[in-house]
Amino acid sequence: MEPIPVIAVFDVGKTNKKLFLFDENYKIVFERTARFLETHDEDGDTCENLDSLRLSVFDSLREIIKHKEFDLKAINFSTYGASFVYVDEYGKPLTPLYNYLKPYPPELGRQFYNSYGDEAGFALETASPVLGNLNSGLQLYRLKYEQPDVFKKIKYALHLPQYMSYLISGQMVSDLTSIGCHTALWNFGKNNYHNWLKQENILLKMAPLHPADSVLTAEFPGNGYKVGIGLHDSSAALIPYLVSFNMPFVLISTGTWSISLNPFNQTPLTADELKHDCLNYLQYKGKPVKASRLFTGYEYEQQVKRIAAHFNQDEIRYRTIQFDPAVVAKLQNQPALKANEKDGELQKSAFEQRDLGAFTNDVEAYHQLMLDIIAQQTISTNYVLNGCTVKRIFVDGGFSKNSVFMHLLACAFPHLEVYAASMAQATAVGTALAIHQHWNSKPLPHDLIELKYYSGVQSEVV
Known part of the structure; x- marks a missing residue:
């Protein structure tokens, strides 16, 4: 053999x-x-x-x-x-x-x-x-x-x-x-x-x-x-998307941090963007990538623990909660609560200020957490969208598997195509793809990434 x-x-x-x-x-x-x-x-x-x-x-x-x-x-x-x-x-x-x-x-x-x-x-x-x-x-x-x-x-x-x-x-x-x-x-x-x-x-x-x-x-x-x-891991994880898609896109890479990456936005950083945790970095072909980041994954974990403890539930339950438009419609009729900004840094959502006793049940509280997170995510992602025409948003990492997050994100960007993206070991695959021409006799693959579409129109909440 x-x-x-x-x-x-x-x-x-x-x-x-x-x-x-x-x-x-x-x-x-x-x-x-x-x-x-x-x-x-x-x-x-x-x-x-x-x-x-x-x-x-x-x-x-x-x-x-x-x-x-x-x-x-x-x-x-x-x-x-x-x-x-x-x-x-x-x-x-x-x-x-x-x-x-x-x-x-x-x-x-x-x-x-x-x-x-x-x-x-x-x-x-x-x-x-x-x-x-x-x-x-x-x-x-x-x-x-x-x-x-x-x-x-x-x-x-x-x-x-x-x-x-x-x-x-x-x-x-x-x-x-x-x-x-x-x-x-x-x-x-x-x-x-x-x-x-x-x-x-x-x-x-x-x-x-x-x-x-x-x-x-x-x-x-x-x-x-x-x-x-060798490559910096943030750049490596972007390579499978750059190889697979020509149409301009933003990638929201989620984990402990939620990082919005726009490799098609070459506009210089502004002082306001820097103040709100934006930066530029260089991708593997040497072009700038505009990025903004939130400490969303960490905050999500802390607030889910708070919800679970208050309503006497197991935290595992929140891994599979499905999007409920009726719950969201009810919550959106409540008075808005603005997140605190410390020294101009947009990091935490409004949810940590909320009284959990005001919610009927834990599902309602969980949907409010996701609404508050999406409010911050929308502002953060808009920083890398400004000055550049983009058609698609891809989400990978933990939140790509979260039904509530994905539906609400699609509602927040109804003019864009929003996809949950999944691929095994994106960073490692990107590291291999970077030198494809030097070791691989086959053409670049185009089936590396699985996509699931979320419609901001179909899931829109009135």
Whole structure:
């Protein structure tokens, strides 16, 4: 029996580290999930165990290469963002992999913005809301001033996907999907690194930029497979949609965060958009994607717990509640309650202010929660719709399976086609698709994504 041509994709999240083998039809033929114990940096803050991650990649590859039923054609990587590995001239990490949730020193932040412009103006230039260590460029700035001896030894600062690629290829490169995502490194107006990097002698620490769809040769023993340079996971998850649909669309990716992504909107960010948690990032072809985000998934979980406790119900019940237009009609006749906005940030719905005793039952309370969430979602999604004609909205992730959310979203955007989209492992598939031409002998597939249509007219509530 002929071995199956495959690509290996390492999909590294904060919690789960996954390995997938995809055949040429992008079907999963092998998968494995691992979790590693976190370690601590010199300040006692938790961080990724880089040694465990490195050894896991090597061990997994050795195992795959031994499998006679697979013909390994390529490898690629996607990981969470805002994480640098600082390597010396021999490729050895010089520091722990610092956690992007580590608090940023306020005085150092003030020093940075005093040197390079006010926060609002700088955020506009770099399409990066002020996020401390989540702006990975500021991690480099911090290292320079807090650990100057270590900084001098740095050959390159590699974002995590490119470090993983380096482990196999032996080549150090940078990638725009990591550089261009709220890092404070990229000047979107000039389409180049921001000038502060040169002034701080940091530009020399950035490895040469390579296209995200390019490949390198492998140094790790094997059979001549190609090595992708790695992708930021947010960009990777968008690729299956860019490959599958030509008509302009917005993707609402839902999970802990609900992120509205418009890869067809190239208008510059405004100060108001930045204030409301919008940003731009660069997709794998180098074009800007306008994005807005809400902490919706987290809020949903907290409020469902509150509803379940008040009405003495099991939380599992709310996974399958169906949309009831009569309940919504009743609720929409009630006086409106506006969400509190703190410092201009549009994050929480009005529901946390509501008295659960005012509802007849838990189904009514649940529909009100979804109405309040959709009110926030509509405002957030409209930020990426402005200035761009879009025909479709796709929703993937947890809320795509929520009947109440999907019907209400369709009502909120009756002039657009609204679809629930489902596909297994979108990030990993996108990571494989990015280098399709280098490993796959078949044409790009067009049946990757299953769609379910929701009509804002049919489900409209009067």
